Amino acid sequence: MADGNAGEIVIHQLDARALPQRRARGSAEAVDARLLRTIAAALPADMPPVSALGVEIAFEAMADATKAAIAADLDCFVAWCAKERRAAFPADPEDLVRYLRHLEAQGKKPATLSRRMATLASAHRLVGIGEKDGLPTDHPMVRNALRANRRRKGAVQRQAAPLRFGGALDEHGEVKGFTITALLDACGGDVQGLRDAALLSVGYDAGLRVSELTAAGVEHLEPQADGSGLLSIPRSKTDQEGQGSWAWLSAETMRRVHAWLIQSGIENGPLFRRVGIDRRRSRAAVPPQPYHSIPGNTRHWQERLLGTPATQAQVTYTIGETSLTRQGVCAIYRRVAMAAADAGIVEMSGTNLFDAIAALSTHSLRVGLTQDLFAAGEDGAGIALTLRWSSPATALRYGRKLAVRSNAASRVLSAVRR
Template identity: 85%
Template sequence: MTGEIVTHRLDGSALPQRRARGATEPVDARLLRTIAAALPADMPPASALGVETALEAMADATKAAIAADLDCFIGWCVEEKRPPFPAGPEDLVRYLRHLEGKGKKPATLSRRMATIASAHRLVGLSEKDGLATDHPMVRNALRANRRRKGTVQRQAAPLRYGGALDTQGEVKGFTITALLEACGGDAQGLRDAALLSLGYDAGLRVSELTAAAVSHLEPEADGSGLLAIPRSKTDQLGSGSWAWISPESMRRVQAWLVESGIEDGPLFRRVGIDRRRARASVPPQPYHSIPGNTRHWQERLRGAPATRAQVTYTIGETSLTRQGVCAIYRRIALAAADAGLVDISGAKLSEAIAALSTHSLRVGLTQDLFAAGEDGAGIALTLRWSSPATALRYGRKLAVRSNAASRVLGKVRT
């Protein structure tokens, strides 16, 4: 018997559970455990209230990053038999050289020093105590590293729109247009298309994308919409901001909401898929013909009717994770390549897919806006960048086409 039945359930408990690597430790506990293990026994105790308020002032992502960086620094100190607290300037310079020898970028070295400074303040050591990270020797070591290595940072591969915005045929590789075309019409495909379309329009960071909720959407009379962003990386105090959503993205989001049955809570969730193949009917079998040691002999005795192929989509209750979003981008990119929607193959295809990250949509929109002639200040405001310089870093080459020289000289030097 042929055919397929597609059903949907809004029941997160029915989702298959991924194997956990271990019990998840709260980020505060992890950070405090990391620091406590490295403190010397004779160090005066830090203010419990001071530590508590310092942790409350930090974002969870910041605390997780500090804990990860400290693990690296403390591991080096153990190998070199150096005290992590309080760290001396000569030890920090040696640590910086160790990191440079391992090929770490200047931005990573600067971040590690900032991490060590934050950890020292957390345990009661402040600038007045003369933090080693502020010592001229350490600053000179960072400056020398930047002179040797330069300050250009590797950026996420952009996912630009392509299509109607690619009037000069300059966009190569994966585009939003190609990825949207590769999305299917089932529950997973509708979610993926809504995720890509909304994330691109609003230039969302992955933390903003995973935090998006149904209640944050505000439809407009012309079919477009607004998305409330209660908090972001550059808005830790929660002042809030809004992003414009195109009519196309609003239609895609609505299609996903109707298909999934989601009415409130997180907008983008995990979709579990259970596929069962069609089975032909099995006629009843006489009792005397069934071997005595047969398992499930009752089923053979009764027989079984034919069953149709069935696909069950299970919609989770919690939002997608950062890793889940990245996996979705790469899965759709591979589907687009398999469908011949992009002209990439072989080793270059693997490299292009691996270069995609949760930041790719945001970088792609930034570059598209620069290519359209928008200025850095307007782009920074629209995409909630901390400064125009940050936005310019992602569109430096494209911004040249709309700078003062190109606008003035382009009219006379043709």
């Protein structure tokens, strides 16, 4: 497509290797090897033989993300043990309490301390420790240390900044700052902007985790007669066995998805991919230069002799073949948020702006939809089922304040206490 003013726009679908590459994260085999290496280095010399088949089966039952998290947490504990000259396996309950105090002194949150103990419990089970005498992480001393930490620090976890819908759903006028409506308004009409708008719209409507969003494929979309759509989710964090589930997509979202697919030329495979952009400025024509006026040491003297024609500005979009990464999705949210602020769609500046953008994460769309559903009066059980939360309590954690408007007291007393 050519435009006399804007220049030429070219869209290429190339192998992802044609794009600038980030260092690939470890494959499943690399994560397994790292975890095994950490455990093997920490085991005492007199440790009884460990069942290789048992470890292999345990690894097969874990998600790659779980193994990576265990490896990272275990590396931290093993390093502390080496510094303090303590034995990592089997861990002594008193050493675990000292380790917890070390983590608390570093400013770690209660949730982090609990996760570290759960990681160590898993690592001990992997090598067969605790089957007879119980796990050291279950010792009353360790449990009391965790309980004492929660009493001192409080158990409230920091939440991802929500990206709520705003606009028509904001009847109370309480949604401030960045909203889905504002970010969609900030998306441009080029290939990248169409991709960003479809990504935001799908992520919000379906309340997707970032792993579900990056795993979405064209073949997972099922358009409906009324213009809406269904999105198949083959596997999720709470569905490791792959029973699958479905999410609803609005007609607006489906229009945005179709616009992105048509413009990008994607027909199958990952739905959301990297978009490489190559912008070249226009150049004026350079007339031929007489031979005698060209210095003898000039490079590319043939071009000067013949001259060069004028060239138009050109923007080339290169669509990758692989799906976006978690980091790529987060970067898109923050870039579009900054564009919304720059365009004056969201009135925010200075430190407040940068703090608000930094608070956005890959969980923001899911949290935003959860809060919007609570604000609309939906109950926690229905929200948990719709958004595939592990329990209503998990969903309620993100909408505790908004859920008050539709609880038993508000429903009964609102008619008589005016």
